[in-house]
Amino acid sequence: MVLRCVDVAGSRGGNVLFSGIGFAVEPGQGVRIHGDNGSGKTTLLRMLAGLTPPHAGAVLWEDEDIRTARQRYCANLLYLGHAPGVKNELLAWENLVFMQGLRGRAAEDEARACLAEAGLGAQADLPAGALSQGQRKRLALARLQLAHNRPMWLLDEPFVGLDQDAVAALCDRVASHRKAGGMLVYTTHQAVEVPDALTLRLEAC
Ligand SMILES: Nc1ncnc2c1ncn2[C@@H]1O[C@H](COP(=O)(O)OP(=O)(O)OP(=O)(O)O)[C@@H](O)[C@H]1O
Numbered sequence: 001m002v003l004r005c006v007d008v009a010g011s012r013g014g015n016v017l018f019s020g021i022g023f024a025v026e027p028g029q030g031v032r033i034h035g036d037n038g039s040g041k042t043t044l045l046r047m048l049a050g051l052t053p054p055h056a057g058a059v060l061w062e063d064e065d066i067r068t069a070r071q072r073y074c075a076n077l078l079y080l081g082h083a084p085g086v087k088n089e090l091l092a093w094e095n096l097v098f099m100q101g102l103r104g105r106a107a108e109d110e111a112r113a114c115l116a117e118a119g120l121g122a123q124a125d126l127p128a129g130a131l132s133q134g135q136r137k138r139l140a141l142a143r144l145q146l147a148h149n150r151p152m153w154l155l156d157e158p159f160v161g162l163d164q165d166a167v168a169a170l171c172d173r174v175a176s177h178r179k180a181g182g183m184l185v186y187t188t189h190q191a192v193e194v195p196d197a198l199t200l201r202l203e204a205c
Contacts, residue, residue, distance in 0.1 A: 001062065001076070002026050003048070003152060003183065008057035010043045016055060016205050017043055023200060027151065030174070030184040030194050035202035041187035042082060044202065045156050048185055049079040061152075078150040082157050084140035088129030092120055092139055095128050100146045110146070118142040119166065137161040144173050153177065155186040167192055 002024055009019035017040035025031055033041045046052040048059055050066045050073065059066045061073040086095045096102070096111040115124045118138045123131055128139060141158060153174075159167055174184055174194055186194070 001151060001183070002060075003185075004060040004063070005048065006058050006060060008044070008047065008059065009055040010040050010047060010052075011055040012040070012043055018202050019056065019205055021057070021200070021202075023198065025152075025183045025185060027181040027183060028178050030178055030186070030197035032194060032197045032199045033185065033187045033202065034189065034199055037189065039202040039204060041189070041202060042156055045079075045154055045185065045187055049077065049154050050074075051079075073152075076150060077152045077154065078143065078147045079154040080140060080143065080156065080158065082160075084136040086128040086131075086136055086139055088127060090128060091125055092128055092131065093124045095139060096142055096146070099140075100143055102146070114142050114145045115139070117145060119169075134161045134163060134166065138166055141166075141170060141173075144170075144177070151182045153182060153184045153186075155184070157187055157189075159188060159190050159192045 004024045005021055008021040010017045023031055033044055035041050043052060047054050050070060061069045066073045087098065090098060092115055093108060093111040096114060097107050102110055112124050115121055120135060120138055123135055128136060131139060158170060162170065171194060178184060
């Protein structure tokens, strides 16, 4: 398994934000996309997720363009955007069932156990709209605990809004994911370091 970014350029609103980006991510590896506000971190991550087409270059999964390998790629992918993307009107545990597509009688128990591990056991029966910003972020990230069959993680600003304990827990989660052969690309403008991750700094064109 390998994700390759080949000589990629990104543009928004007609402006080229970055160009000549090239790297590969293999099992166990991590890439940190770093840069100032507006440098294009989210744009690049969206390209890796297949949500925004590259201005130039290509993103390849197993040496095939992700646009043609879409089905195979998406089956291996977990993309968490900058916003938590939770449904305010659903309870916290219902959100997890819905977001992760959990099925069967064990789904609720699985979601509740996952919330307890994320430090949200007491909030499981609250509507997501009643959670604090940090709790909403924890809820979104709780999906990572259930993503065993998705090796390619793309995380946009995963550390924003988290307290120190939650940051440490996320670093542990990411480390065990990589140890088990998972792959990670994440954006950040914070000083949180994921050990042994290649850092890619986006500079304005
Ligand atoms: N839909 C859009 N139309 C026009 N310009 C856009 C659009 N989306 C983003 N941009 C612009 O593209 C640039 C890069 O945005 P992007 O969100 O990728 O940056 P970022 O590095 O993730 O920023 P931040 O650190 O603030 O989250 C910004 O100048 C932004 O205003």
